[in-house]
Amino acid sequence: MKPLIFIAFLIFFAQNTFAQAIKPFKKGDRIVFAGNSITEAGLYHNDLWLYYITRFPNQEITVLNGGIGGDVAKNINDRLAVDILGKKPTALVVTFGMNDSKYYEYGDRTKTAETRKIAVDTSLAYFQKIVATLKQHPRLRKIIMSSSLYDETVKNNDNYFPGKAATMEAMASFQQETAERNTWDFVDLMGQMTTITVREQAKNPEFTLTGPDRIHPGSAGHFAMAYLFLKAQGMAGKPVSVVHIDAQQSKITETQNARVSSLKASSNSVSYDYLAAALPFPIDTVPRVWQNWQTQAEALEVIPFMEEMNQESIKVMGLDGASDYELRLDNNLIGRFSSAQLAEGINLASLTNTSQYKQAEQLIHIMGEYRDLERKFRNYTWVNYNFLKEKGLLLDDSQKALDTVMANQDNVWLKSKTEDYKAVRNPASRKVLEKNMAAIRKQLYTLNRPKKIRVTLTAIQ
DSSP states (O other): OOHHHHHHHHHHHHHHHOOOOOOOOOOOOOEEEEESSSHHTOOHHHHHHHHHHHHHTTSEEEEEEEOOOOOOEEEEEIIIIIIIIIGGOOOEEOOOOOTTTTTTGGGSGHHHHHHHHHHHHHHHHHHHEEEEEEHOOSSSSEEEEEEOOOOSSSSSSSSSOHHHHHHHEEEEEEEEHHHHTTTTTTEEEHHHHHHHHHHHHHTTTTTOOOTTSSSOOHHHHHHHHHHHHHHHHOOOOOOOOOEEETTTTTEEEEEEEEEEEEEEETTTTTEEEEESSOOOOOOOSSOBBTBBBOGGGGGTTTSHHHHOOOOEEEEEEEEOTOEEEEEEEEEEEEEEEEEHHHOOOOGGOOOTTHHHHHHHHHHHHHHHHHHHHHHHHHHHHHHHIIGGGGGGOOOOOOOOHHHHHHHTTTHHHHHHHHHHHHHHHHHHHHHHHHHHHHHHHHHHHTTOOOOEEEEEEEEEE
């Protein structure tokens, strides 16, 4: 497919796909994300979980990683009964397509149509097996999610497989059709990520939500995926909190998701007690994907997350226009603002020096610890399904299984996961790991509780 024709196809695809509106998760939900290495990385669904932790601190949910590197629909089907449904989810998100659509097979362009047909037919056949199993669980909420995109158009000489993206689009189509036929939820990541990519590459051909390999999203790409999922759940327009005050009348004119009390106001000073019902979402500035230097913060340049989903708004009308004002939270200086800025409104969620932002920021590091522990279990599962299964030793934590693993350390992938496998297969060690993960979940829902703050605005003399 010629580049200009392909770009036109992408634009058509992006404009003719949609994300079905789906209900938010509810208190007590256990959500499993089943997928490949992009899911196994543990970022996009942890970003989504952190949003829920900060925005709905009293509505505890649990998000569980069901991803395995290299997986296709066949592998997900193989793991479905034990590894995935064994986690006892109330909601299951199933995503695949990146590996199903093949890679180097596109080197011979005369065989692209044949490659696509084989890939789509094979993936669909195993997806139908997944669907048949899921139908046996009527109480389970099913969410089908198209893959993140393969970036075929980024200016990059690596991993160029012309025609792969169109194969993935065909898979997204049967995923969507199946979801709609069964009245299941469908989230279209690929189409919406394509929309962003086409728009941004028109300005910068080197832009990508993936990375050097065109395949694996970096931290920015993962955050965009979480944002798109949350948008499908109707989270756009839901503020952290809103507090609007008329200083001249000493009157609260609007509050959302917050309680305000003990207001004292005049044309040159305002003070009140403020208790939000949520924390701002903390933006990570550290790259989290191997060999990819994207940061979560970079995604803010291409998605309106702050504007749509992270507004902690304070607006004060009626202040003396001749003065600037110091904003203090519990007597800690946060910044200096003009009366015009305060009348227009300030987004406290964009200020990283507030106590509530620092409180939320702690959660990033705690979730990183959780992700590290959960990775051990995913590596244990990889060893079982990608190595021991073919030896007839699936989920056999015997000495024979361990000896078999140790005798094959020339397999670099197996070797890289062996220590985690050994830790999880051991009952005592496994129990400690599970206990630590449970403790972290409890900690997340303890440290996420908003605290009352005294807000003061004082004219600078």
